[in-house]
Each structure stands twice: as structure tokens, then as C-alpha cells.
Amino acid sequence: MATVTFEKAERRYPGAPTAAVRGIDLTIEDGEFMVLVGPSGCGKSTTLRMLAGLEEVTSGRILIGDRDVTNAPPRDRDIAMVFQSYALYPHMSVFENMEYSLKIAKVSKEERERRVKAAAALLGLADYLDRKPKALSGGQRQRVAMGRAIVREPQVFCMDEPLSNLDAKMRVQTRTDIAKLQADLGATTVYVTHDQVEAMTMGDRVAVMNEGELQQVAAPMELYRRPANLFVAGFIGSPQMNLLPATVTGGSVRLGEYALPLTAPALAKLPRDLTVGLRPEAFQVVPDGGLLLDVVVVEHLGSDSYAHGTVTLGDGTAGEGTLGEGTRNLVVRVPSRQEVAKGDRLRVAVDGGDIHLFDTVTGLRLDV
Amino acid sequence: MRTSRARTVALAAGAYLVAIVFLLPYVEMVITAGRTKSELLDANYFPKHFTFSNFTSLWSADGLGGNIWVSLRVAGGATLLALLVAIPAGYYTARHRFRGRTAFLLVVLATQMFQPAAMLVGLQREFVNFNLPSATVSLIIVNAGFNLAFAIWILNAFFSSIPVELEEAAQVDGLSRIGALVRITLPLAAPGIVTALIFTFITAWNEFLVALTLSLGSPPGDRPLTVAIDGYVGQYSTDWGHLFAGGLVATVPVIILFALIERRVVTGLTAGAVK
Numbered sequence: 101m102a103t104v105t106f107e108k109a110e111r112r113y114p115g116a117p118t119a120a121v122r123g124i125d126l127t128i129e130d131g132e133f134m135v136l137v138g139p140s141g142c143g144k145s146t147t148l149r150m151l152a153g154l155e156e157v158t159s160g161r162i163l164i165g166d167r168d169v170t171n172a173p174p175r176d177r178d179i180a181m182v183f184q185s186y187a188l189y190p191h192m193s194v195f196e197n198m199e200y201s202l203k204i205a206k207v208s209k210e211e212r213e214r215r216v217k218a219a220a221a222l223l224g225l226a227d228y229l230d231r232k233p234k235a236l237s238g239g240q241r242q243r244v245a246m247g248r249a250i251v252r253e254p255q256v257f258c259m260d261e262p263l264s265n266l267d268a269k270m271r272v273q274t275r276t277d278i279a280k281l282q283a284d285l286g287a288t289t290v291y292v293t294h295d296q297v298e299a300m301t302m303g304d305r306v307a308v309m310n311e312g313e314l315q316q317v318a319a320p321m322e323l324y325r326r327p328a329n330l331f332v333a334g335f336i337g338s339p340q341m342n343l344l345p346a347t348v349t350g351g352s353v354r355l356g357e358y359a360l361p362l363t364a365p366a367l368a369k370l371p372r373d374l375t376v377g378l379r380p381e382a383f384q385v386v387p388d389g390g391l392l393l394d395v396v397v398v399e400h401l402g403s404d405s406y407a408h409g410t411v412t413l414g415d416g417t418a419g420e421g422t423l424g425e426g427t428r429n430l431v432v433r434v435p436s437r438q439e440v441a442k443g444d445r446l447r448v449a450v451d452g453g454d455i456h457l458f459d460t461v462t463g464l465r466l467d468v
Numbered sequence: 469m470r471t472s473r474a475r476t477v478a479l480a481a482g483a484y485l486v487a488i489v490f491l492l493p494y495v496e497m498v499i500t501a502g503r504t505k506s507e508l509l510d511a512n513y514f515p516k517h518f519t520f521s522n523f524t525s526l527w528s529a530d531g532l533g534g535n536i537w538v539s540l541r542v543a544g545g546a547t548l549l550a551l552l553v554a555i556p557a558g559y560y561t562a563r564h565r566f567r568g569r570t571a572f573l574l575v576v577l578a579t580q581m582f583q584p585a586a587m588l589v590g591l592q593r594e595f596v597n598f599n600l601p602s603a604t605v606s607l608i609i610v611n612a613g614f615n616l617a618f619a620i621w622i623l624n625a626f627f628s629s630i631p632v633e634l635e636e637a638a639q640v641d642g643l644s645r646i647g648a649l650v651r652i653t654l655p656l657a658a659p660g661i662v663t664a665l666i667f668t669f670i671t672a673w674n675e676f677l678v679a680l681t682l683s684l685g686s687p688p689g690d691r692p693l694t695v696a697i698d699g700y701v702g703q704y705s706t707d708w709g710h711l712f713a714g715g716l717v718a719t720v721p722v723i724i725l726f727a728l729i730e731r732r733v734v735t736g737l738t739a740g741a742v743k
Contacts, residue, residue: 154636174639181640187633191655204642248641258640 102165102255102288104128104151109160109170111146120146122312123160128305131286133279135303137293138335143312145260148292152181152258164255175204180249181258184265186241188233188248194220195229198247212251219247222281239270246278250285257282257289263298275302296336300324308332325454330463333377333456339406339431344413345460346376353457356413356426358391362455370466375458380406380433382453390449393430398440407432407440494719501713508708522713532714534689535696539718541604542679542692543672546611550619550668551661553612558623559649563632573624580617585677592681603683603690610682611672619664626660627653666729670722693718 106126112119121143128134136144149155151162153174161170169177180201188197198219199212207215220226223243233241242262249257262278263271279302282289293299299306300320308315308323308331315335316328327333333341344355348370352359355376395409411430432448434440457466500508502518526532557576561569595606630653638648654661676694683691688699697714700707 152636152640154639173644174636175642175644179640181637183633183637185631185633187631187637189634189637189652200638201641248637252641 103130103163104134104256104288104290105161105163106147106151107161107163109147109150109162110158111143111150111155112158118312119158120312121150124309124314126307126314126317128288128290131288133282133289133291133302133304135291135293135299135306136309137296137299137306138309138315140294142309144292144294144309146312147309148258148260148290151177151256151290152179153177177256178254179256179258180252180254182242182245182249182260182262184261186233186245186262186265188241188244190233193230193232194225194236194244194247197233197244198229198251201248201252215251215253216247219250222250223247238266239274242266242274246281250281255288257287257291259289259291261293262291263293264295271298278302297338300336306336308335310335326465327377327456328465330375330377330458333458333465337379339380339408341377341379341456342428342430343458344376344378344428344430346374346457348372348374353455355391356411358389358413358449360450360455370457371459371461373460374466375460377456377458378450379453380431382450382455383432383448384451385432385434385438386447386449386451388447390447391430393432393446393448395440395442395444395446398442400436403436405434405436405438405440407434407444407446409446497712497715497719500708501716503709505709522709523717526710526713526717531689532693532696532717535691535693536717538604538690539673539693542607542611542675543669545604545608546615546672547665547668549608549612550615551665554616554619554623554664555654555661557616557620559627559653561620562624562627573621576617576620579613584614588677588681591678595682603679603686606682607672607675607679607692610678611668611675614675615664615668615671619668622664622667623657623660626657630656662729666725670725673718673722 104127106124108123108125109121110119110123111121124147126134136147138144146155150157151164153169153172153176157170161168163169164177164179189200192200195216198216202212202215216229217226220229223246225240225243225247228236228240228244233244236244242265245262259278263274266274275298278291291302300323303320305317305319306323307317310331316323316332318326318328323332323336327336327341330343334343346353346355346360348354348367350359351367353362353367353370353374353376354360360376391411391413393407393409393411395407397408399406399408408429408431410427412427430448432446434446440446458464459466499513499515501522502520503510503515504517504519504521507515507517561573591610595610600606600609634652634656635645635648638652639645643651674694675692676698679692679695680698683695688696691699693714697711697718700711700714
């Protein structure tokens with residue numbers, strides 16, 4: 101196993117105005133499960149492919165352990181990759197698929213058989229070794245792809261959205277299986293996904309990317325509790341964080357008329373235009389004061405419900421989307437014992453939850 | 469129920485009729501090849517005596533074996549040359565988006581639209597000027613050229629249908645880029661390669677017009693089979709027995725090839741199109 105280091109690694113496609121991956125610096129520790137997450141086209145898959153040697157590194161360096169692999173072909177990097185489409189060789193049986201890399205590496209037949217059988221037992225594939233990939237279900241194919249990676253005992257596992265072709269139930273199951281497997285093997289793993297739930301549940305650390313740049317690299321709960329900027333704040337968490345325009349007046353941070361319960365000595369140093377980030381669980385329903393929420397949709401999840409609605413801040417700013425002036429969308433978590441229905445008007449106030457402040461211009465987090 | 473049965477019968481009858489129309493010339497060929505000279509102009513459709521003398525003398529007196537060998541070299545050489553060019557061309561156009569890619573493929577297709585007869589004089593002059601060593605070499609080049617377009621297009625469709633991830637997985641597994649192409653992609657493209665191979669071989673084997681033009685100055689033994697068979701049609705008389713016996717001999721390899729790979733060709737022609 102080994103560490104993985106990106107040093108100002110950049111990928112620029114010929115003729116493209118901007119780089120797909122813009123000089124990222126990232127160190128992944130030995131045995132760490134690192135998840136790269138971001139929206140489509142953010143450069144996360146490209147970053148992984150750069151590590152695998154399938155994408156050219158235009159500038160910067162990539163190291164596996166102490167070895168500079170920037171220009172090394174994939175076969176010289178001692179990595180294994182699980183593809184989104186699994187990329188199983190259709191003309192080979194499950195056994196042949198799994199042993200192929202060992203065969204190329206001229207590992208003895210006995211050793212190949214031992215390793216493939218061990219991996220197959222681990223993944224519950226022992227009964228399918230003679231089958232061709234087309235005779236397997238999606239979940240089984242996914243496990244063969246995993247098995248193919250495991251038998252190599254590589255320094256680094258690269259996984260490119262390996263769960264996205266599975267149905268929802270299978271995905272949750274396999275998610276835990278992969279996390280457990282990784283912990284057992286202790287292999288350095290770089291895992292790409294666009295699903296922030298996957299990122300939060302699987303990764304030791306999560307690297308959030310957007311437009312080819314790293315936004316924040318941190319442990320899942322750190323990302324949730326202290327998002328570094330507006331992008332991370334909006335991306336991590338489901339339902340996503342409410343981001344509302346606020347002003348600093350009269351020694352307090354205000355959403356329209358509502359003054360947030362925030363007392364800090366540095367309040368005076370804050371810029372005038374702020375964006376306040378409030379997670380749905382930061383709110384409580386209150387008898388008076390707070391914000392007036394017009395409930396549009398209620399999502400019942402069993403233990404909790406999410407009330408989606410609009411609030412009018414009356415701050416003269418343009419409305420969100422098609423909403424009127426100063427009107428914003430707001431999502432609030434309410435306990436399921438509290439009856440809320442579409443069309444209700446609720447008074448909600450921040451009570452005890454984290455209040456995140458961001459500079460509207462730079463998008464960066466403001467710590468007070 | 470009744471109408472559907474009648475319909476089936478009618479359809480089958482129609483199919484047999486069409487089959488007979490297409491098969492009759494072959495039947496005629498077999499029958500005439502087996503007639504003795506004296507029976508040749510008899511009114512009987514089926515000969516009283518079936519003779520193999522037309523076949524045996526093809527080899528002994530006329531040395532048709534030499535012509536078959538020339539045809540085999542021409543068709544085999546043209547097929548090899550066409551595939552050597554078409555596999556890399558089909559692969560590259562399938563895997564890379566480069567400037568002028570579509571134009572390249574269209575130009576390749578356009579070469580298929582010229583009537584070979586229209587190019588005869590040009591080809592003849594070209595090869596005389598190049599002073600090529602033999603008609604066989606010239607015919608290999610011309611036939612390879614004629615069949616390149618089809619081969620490139622069908623291989624392009626095939627390579628496009630093979631996910632690029634398979635090659636990437638093979639590279640991660642330890643193969644070089646060329647290794648991944650040879651050991652993973654080519655075996656998967658085998659139906660397409662076989663289709664292109666058979667098509668090119670049969671077309672080159674059957675080609676007559678250019679073969680006649682370019683082998684005109686060669687000794688009779690160095691001419692392809694199609695030209696040699698044509699030699700039985702004389703200015704004043706036609707040797708029908710040998711003409712048909714020769715025709716039958718020329719048809720056999722084509723039938724064998726088709727019988728061997730018929731199923732493959734069908735997958736080959738459709739697999740690339742619909743994934």
C-alpha cells in the first residue's frame with residue numbers, strides 16, 4: 101500500500117479554453133479511503149483517470165508512494181481500477197476475467213487459482229466462476245469487477261462510480277460491502293462519485309470538486325459542520341442547506357426583519373452582504389417571531405418530515421427563480437409528530453443549530 | 469387459421485420459385501459441365517451419360533491449376549493488404565475524434581461509388597507506367613483498393629461498438645496500448661474482421677474486368693481463373709463443357725467459404741449497427 105500525492109496536477113484538453121482539472125494539490129494517506137465528489141463535469145473522473153494513467157497530465161506531478169508516475173503507463177503504476185461500466189472482458193469467464201492481470205504478470209497457475217478463489221469466496225462468486233459476464237446480474241458483475249481489482253493486490257484502488265449502474269437497494273448493500281472490504285484490506289482507495297450520500301457514508305475523507313478545482317478536503321462530518329465555501333455548503337447535505345441573503349445591521353445578522361440569534365465580538369468586522377447557511381434541522385417551529393414559512397410541499401420520511409416552502413424576507417432583493425421580490429425557498433425539518441400540511445403557514449426560528457456565514461462576493465466561509 | 473395457412477403456403481411457394489430462378493443457372497452449369505461433347509446440343513435437358521472428362525482435362529491439358537493458384541494469390545494478397553490497412557484505419561477513426569474525420573470516412577465511401585469499368589484505362593496506364601513486376605502484384609493492389617472502403621466502414625462500426633473501457637481495463641491489467649488492441653479488441657471485433665475478410669476475398673476472387681485488362685500481356689498460365697475460364701469463349705467457337713466445368717470449379721471455394729461463415733457474416737453485418 102502507498103500514499104498518493106497530486107502536486108499541482110493539471111489536465112488541459114487541446115483547444116479547451118479552461119483546464120478540466122486545474123492544478124490540484126492533494127495527499128491521500130496510506131490505507132485511506134478518499135472519495136472525490138462533485139457534480140457532473142467537475143473533473144473528478146478526470147482526476148482519477150490521471151492517477152490511473154488513462155489521462156495525460158498536462159502539468160504538475162502525481163506520486164504513488166515516493167515514485168513519480170506522472171508519465172508512467174497504467175501497467176507500470178501498480179493500481180487496479182473498477183469502472184462504472186465494469187468493463188469485464190465479454191469473451192472471458194468470470195475466472196479468466198479475474199486472473200487476467202495475474203496471467204499477464206506471469207504469476208504461476210497455482211498462485212493465480214489460489215488468489216482468484218480467495219477473492220471469489222470473499223465476494224460470494226465461487227459458484228459463478230465458469231460463467232460469462234453476460235450471464236450475470238448487475239450486482240454480480242459489479243462484484244466480479246471488484247474481484248478483478250482485489251486479486252492484483254495493488255498499491256492503490258481506483259473506483260469510478262462503481263455503484264451507479266445498480267438499483268437503489270443493491271447500491272446501499274454494496275456501499276457497505278465496499279467500505280467493509282476496503283477496511284479489511286487496508287488498501288489506499290480513491291473513489292469517485294457524484295452522490296454525496298455515498299461520499300459521506302464511505303469516505304475517511306471527502307474531496308469536493310467543482311469546475312476542475314478542489315473546494316474542500318475533509319472528513320465527512322467536518323464538511324457537513326464547517327463547509328469551506330458556498331459550493332460545499334450547497335452540495336453536501338440532503339436536503340441541501342438553505343442559503344439566504346442577510347445583512348448586518350444594528351449589531352445583528354438579519355434575514356429581512358428576523359435577527360439571527362448570533363452574538364459574536366467580531367460581528368462588526370463582517371462585510372455588509374452576507375449569505376447565511378442554515379440546515380433544515382437548525383429550525384424549530386415557534387409560536388411567534390422568526391420567519392413565516394408558506395408550506396408548499398411536505399416530504400414525510402417517517403422519523404421526520406421536511407416542509408418545503410417560501411419565506412418573504414422583504415429585503416428588496418430579487419426573488420429566487422420565479423418567486424416574487426425578496427421571496428426565497430426554505431426547507432425546514434419538523435418532527436413527524438408535528439402535523440404539517442401543504443398550505444400551512446408556520447413560524448420557524450433558528451434554535452440551537454449551526455449558523456454558517458459566507459461572504460456573498462467571494463463565497464468563502466466567515467468565522468465569527 | 470385457414471387464411472394464415474394459405475398465406476404460409478403461398479409465401480413458401482413464392483420463396484421456392486425465387487430460389488429456383490436463382491439456382492437454375494447453377495444447375496445448368498453442373499449439367500453442362502457433365503455432358504459429353506456429342507450430347508452438348510441434345511434436346512434432352514438431363515444428359516444420358518455424365519462424364520468427368522471436362523473436369524479432368526481442365527487440370528491435365530489446360531493446366532487450370534496454375535490459374536487457380538494465381539487467383540488464390542490475388543484474392544489472398546488483396547484480402548491481406550486490405551485488412552492490414554483497414555484494421556488500423558477502422559480502429560483509429562472509431563477511437564479518435566480528429567479534424568476531418570467525417571470527411572475522411574466520406575471520401576473513403578466515395579471511392580466505392582466509381583464504376584470500376586470507368587477506371588479501367590486509367591488503371592491500365594498507371595500500372596504500365598509503374599512498370600510493376602507482374603499482373604498478380606498489380607491485381608493485388610487494385611483489388612485491395614476496391615475493397616478498402618467496405619472493410620474500413622464495417623471495421624469502424626465494429627470497433628465503435630466495443631467499449632473503450634475494455635482497452636483501458638486491459639491497460640490497467642498490465643497490457644500496453646497495442647497489447648490491449650491485439651489481445652482484447654481484435655478478438656472482440658473478430659466477426660467484423662471475418663466479414664471484411666470474406667467479402668474482400670470473394671470479390672477479388674470473382675473480379676474479372678480488371679483482371680482481364682491487366683493480365684492481357686501475361687502468359688496464359690499466369691492469368692487469374694476468371695480470365696482463364698473466359699478463354700474458353702473463342703471467336704468462332706465456344707468450349708461449353710470446359711467453360712462450365714471451369715465455372716463450377718471457380719464457384720466451389722466461394723460456396724465453401726459462405727457455408728463456413730454464413731452465420732458469422734450475418735452477425736457481422738448487423739452487430740456493428742445496433743448495439
